[in-house]
Amino acid sequence: MEPILSVKQAQDIDVYFIACEKNTLALMEKAGEALFLKIQAQFPNLNTSFLILAGNGGNGGDAFVLARHLFEHHYQNVIVYQPISTHQSNENQINQQRFLGKIIHSLDQIQSSYDVMVDGLFGIGLNRLLTQEWIQRISFLNQIKAYKIAIDIPSGIHGDHGNAMGAYLFCDICYAIQFKKTGHFLNDGIDSYQQIETVDIGEKNLFEDVIYLKNEQDYGDFFKKRLHNTNKGSYGKCAFISGSKTLPGAALLSSLAYAALKIGTGYATLCIPSSLYEIYALHHPELTYVLFADGNGNLSYDEEKLKSILHYEVITIGMGLGVSKEIYQTIQYLLTHYEHTLIIDADGLNTLSQFGVEILKEKKCKVILTPHLKEFSRLSAQPMERVKTESILLAKQFVKDYDVLLILKSAVSLIAFQNEMYINTAGTPALAKAGSGDVLSGILSGIVSIYGYHANSALMATYLLGKAGEKAAQQLSEYSVTATDVIACIPMIIQELQKDAH
Structure with missing residues (x-):
């Protein structure tokens, strides 16, 4: 069985492990590197074209770390799209500066197709309805032809109840960071991806009051062999x-x-x-x-x-x-x-x-x-x-x-x-x-x-x-x-x- 966490539980675990590391960037580095290893295994060809969507918070910071690892491992076509915002977190800004590849800020600069598109716009912290501008932006990005990967949760999906907050970016696979969240399965969440996997960054569950998801193998021994003398x-x-x-x-x-x-x-x-x-x-x-x-x-x-x-x-x-x-x-x-x-x-x-x-x-x-x-x-x-x-x-x-x-x-x-x-x-x-x-x-x-x-x-x-x-x-x-x-x-x-x- 695996634990399925609420947003607050996941965030509290992050806070705890960040305190243990005594470095606010360490966890973001682990997440971005773990994502890179998953994607590298799936797309080893260095000519694979990537469009990385980076928001201005923690999810976007993970995206920049991923982009940096791709760039440093000599992937030839890595572009990061980051919408202009006045509210960029410090960690996000540091990881943006560490990425030495190409960053664009306008949808007009995005091509109609890429081999891979990685969604790091919004994470599980999204708790407000999207503006009309964001709804149009997500609609545009959904039209791009690419194999689509979501970091932690598809952008636009609420991390707790799974409802679309106006629109969501559909992905082929969602890489949940360490734990799956309830929003992955409830309401629109279950339709926002075709496949979901967890990415291990070394965190441990600290809570007893969680929902559990049984794995396929957990059901195998339910139907016992019947005795003859019955x-x-x-x-x-x-x-x-x-x-x-x-x-x-x-x-x-x-x-x-x-x-x-x-x-x-x-x-x-x-x-x-x-x-x-x-x-x-x-x-x-x-x-x-x-x-x-x-x-x-x-x-x-x-x-x-x-x-x-x-x-x-x-x-x-x-x-x-x-x-x-x-x-x-x-x-x-x-x-x-x-x-x-x-x-x-x-x-x-x-x-x-x-x-x-x-x-x-x-x-x-x-x-x-x-x-x-x-x-x-x-x-x-x-x-x-x-x-x-x-x-x-x-x-x-x-x-x-x-x-x-x-x-x-x-x-x-x-x-x-x-x-x-x-x-x-x-x-x-x-x-x-x-x-x-x-x-x-x-x-x-x-x-x-x-x-x-x-x-x-x-x-x-x-x-x-x-x-x-x-x-x-x-x-x-x-x-x-x-x-x-x-x-x-x-x-x-x-x-x-x-x-x-x-």
Whole structure:
């Protein structure tokens, strides 16, 4: 696992190591030299043409150190572009003076193409909206044909929340200095580069309260070899309270996802309005059914049927149910009478938002919530704009207030549980389609029924959905993938994980 830092954490670490060096230029020198070694290995031809974009702060100082090393190692075509400014840092100015190559200050002097363009305009310290002049400047630079490299973070991306501050400079690869930052993955940040790597400059993480990103190899040993002396009762039971006359497909997708886990839980039960039984009957003979009281195709509160599933290891509620007092009453009953793991998704979340989240504080069971950003906005009673800029802070506070495990879904997934926080980056735009959330609910239910209630189960579920989506997109294109296609790829991902583990 690797730590993902906030801007302040990264800056505080810089301050600490600068103090240790007793030289404010030393860290900039290390960063620029480390970048040079990366780029030299990638572009050894001394005739490679470079356009280095240098801002007037620390990021620009790194860029000047890089340019100097390129120049001193006899690269023949190194040009630095630095916009004229009255606010140039001392370190930046010193490194500008040390560079003996060509510096230009006007966009008119820039050619239409270079072999490599390196972005050192703004770093992680950018915390204001860009002026119209800067937006036009970045738009111009985006049109240049070159292999584009960003120093630390693409210019224009906020280092914490990842939103574009008016515009951003897209790059082929981003070299994060020592640590990746949260802004690399949230909102626009995840789309601002094609590839990201860290550049080691010898710093160490000084903080415990960080988000962690699991590496691919960390997932390999999750699915253990099953013992021979087991039976279906050894692998738990999952119940899905889902479906309505207007949204019947959600329930089936959820259980299909679970059924597709070839090493999944021993039992999968659909709890549906009784009038919908014929829609689901015999689609998948592996499934069992509990038929709830029915009000015109919508699930009604049914205490007798709820009692019949209280022994299940996992109950998942919400997919395709609609929002009603009956659903709220059902959730409330489960919170106060059920003693295992309750997963609340989709209309279960919308029901809580409409009728009150405070019932989450009075519960016997463990609870997992799986909102996307808009659902979380409603749950937390926070405007969407704040959710997008302060998702990490709000997620931590919500988990603390309601003692739940939270999976906050967007282009990446944030998993918050007690004092832990993780990020999952596996996935594809192909998953931005109806049904993906239902598939996640099925995967999550199956995993929790076998491996239990903890952050690793949530991480594995989001990772598995993401990788299955990627696999389906490779086969069918990002435009054509459906939730059913994703389900079909789940066994392949599990096989790959088991193979890697051995």
